[in-house]
Amino acid sequence: MDNYAKRGVSSQKEEVHNAIKNLDKGLFPDAFCKITDDYLGLDDSYCNIMHSDGAGTKSSIAYLYYKETGDLSVFKGIVMDAIVMNVDDMLCVGAFQNFLLSNTIGRNQKFISGEILNIIIEEFDKISNWFCEMGISMVLTGGETADVGDLVRTLIIDSTITTRIKKANIIANDKLTPGMVIIGLSSYGKASYEKYYNSGIGSNGLTSAKHDLLNKIYKKKYPESFNPEIPNDLLYCGPYKLTDRDLRLPIDIGKALLSPTRTYAPIIKEIINNFKDHIGGIVHCTGGGQTKCLKFGKNVHYIKNNLFDIPPIFQIIHESSKTSYKEMFKVYNMGHRMELYVDRIIADDIINISKKFNVDAKIIGEIRESENNKLTIKSPTGNIEY
């Protein structure tokens, strides 16, 4: 059992996938999100998508950072995480507008004050307005905030997005064809629409990143910040305090763990509006990291042999935790959190659109034929096969 599993988290979500295996797969069973008939409009040419996701364990790191520094802005970051984890999944099926947004927040009132709730709920509203300003129409429809200290140690934030879209506009991930190139959009740096440097961490693997990087002092100081069932040797076993610096990063370790998940919405919108017919599929490299693609396509061999330099935050996790690259690529995005499978002829155009938003992009690999789905990743220590 790997450390990820020992900490009570499954990077591949085997048990969840098993639990949903008998459920209806929707209208486009190969698509990144489940898509249903148009229950909302009863129009045969339309379909509905309703999608849920959240900030996960990252909220407990925000809590730690706030307690140590008094910086309340970290709670705004996790609202962005809870929203973007939904939006960017929906981008993969070609949906980028008319989003209804709702939240579900569970708190322990002892640790999360009314002032923090205010910040969180207002931020949901502000971020939905920010998306509108970027051309991604979104409205906050409401939500539920519950005082559930018997269930929640500190804070959990999820959100759900609903939209309605023409079937003809769906990207169903059913055209992943050998010969197509894979374009990765960088997860780190500073996009033109971001205010600060983004470490690229996203919202996956945070249970591991937190305990692999952060120092034992937090165990005694904040018993409410972790699962006491985690074996002691895997609990806050890192060298860093939240405000420690590493020269490779322009922000402290805490803020690097808390970089809000970058949305690719304005970039993907422009790409789809111009080149939809050349897109075979889009995958958001979330749970499963760089191996997520294996769930999509049929009889394809993904070759990822030209990845981005591993961003400093993942280098630091690797050094601190001694986690193998094979496991790292399964847990973290490692440099790009969005990948498109496209005809080579439009690769330069797509790359240029992304770079216009100051998000680095490049051909990171290609699709080849195969008897069954497999993946080869060129890592710093050689090729890894999945």
Added chain:
Amino acid sequence: MDNYAKRGVSSQKEEVHNAIKNLDKGLFPDAFCKITDDYLGLDDSYCNIMHSDGAGTKSSIAYLYYKETGDLSVFKGIVMDAIVMNVDDMLCVGAFQNFLLSNTIGRNQKFISGEILNIIIEEFDKISNWFCEMGISMVLTGGETADVGDLVRTLIIDSTITTRIKKANIIANDKLTPGMVIIGLSSYGKASYEKYYNSGIGSNGLTSAKHDLLNKIYKKKYPESFNPEIPNDLLYCGPYKLTDRDLRLPIDIGKALLSPTRTYAPIIKEIINNFKDHIGGIVHCTGGGQTKCLKFGKNVHYIKNNLFDIPPIFQIIHESSKTSYKEMFKVYNMGHRMELYVDRIIADDIINISKKFNVDAKIIGEIRESENNKLTIKSPTGNIEY
């Protein structure tokens, strides 16, 4: 500070209401749910509703019951809670069909197995089919299940429902008129569409009910089942084991605490289809219990002087906890979880519709004129003013 507050829960949700006070109130600001423009269809005659809620603390009682008895069916009950808490809120604005349903589940993998996840996720599907069979069309669009042991002690289950409805069909709670009668629909007994006796507990006040009724033995046995920040004298301070019986109840105490929240959907659908023009408003007596109505209407005095007999589960909580009736009515539904404000002329028709489904119903009071909103409840110990 009352015991409810000392346990870290606010029955009136003051902090939440404060946090949302600056947000846009939607198209029908007096309505029970927030209602937005038709982002999903861009049709002026339609509007959208997206609503979130969950099973709350009840899932920790399901966990306890399962651990003590091995009975896995209790997890099905809390799925019903998570769905009905949404559906029945939406009934209050006149929405009873074309429901898209999504869930957000957070678990501690150490305590909640893959087998339990299977039961929960399949139950979401089964219950949405069950609603369809009752004429309330609903489809499970998907959901998110996260392993978040650093956040969640055992299990948290929320759900979100979206629908699209004609503006003309909205019940906006803006016609609550002096002279109207208040009809209550019983929360306990056994409806024609229920399989078992329902205690009427619903999904509110469960933190209090749990600790007021259950025995200290569970503190040591299941430290994962409660908030360690609760003062010791308020923690599992009741006399009962989960499988203990009280002669007033046909089920044990644990199952009485776990009775799935009753939906009134088939009843309300028939009432609205026949008598919409005579309905001034509908209120789902959830957070705030019998005082919830105070948030609705303008310059009205709610007189509730003919309530149902207090169901055994609430009598038992009252006796065990010595909680005053004034607080009990603010926390629990105390006998009816749905109330309609209607013209007296249709009272008998509405009562007959409800009774057809074996849900007791009666005129529990009336609306009078007042300089500001107030409420009088006739309790077993005299009148209580709010």
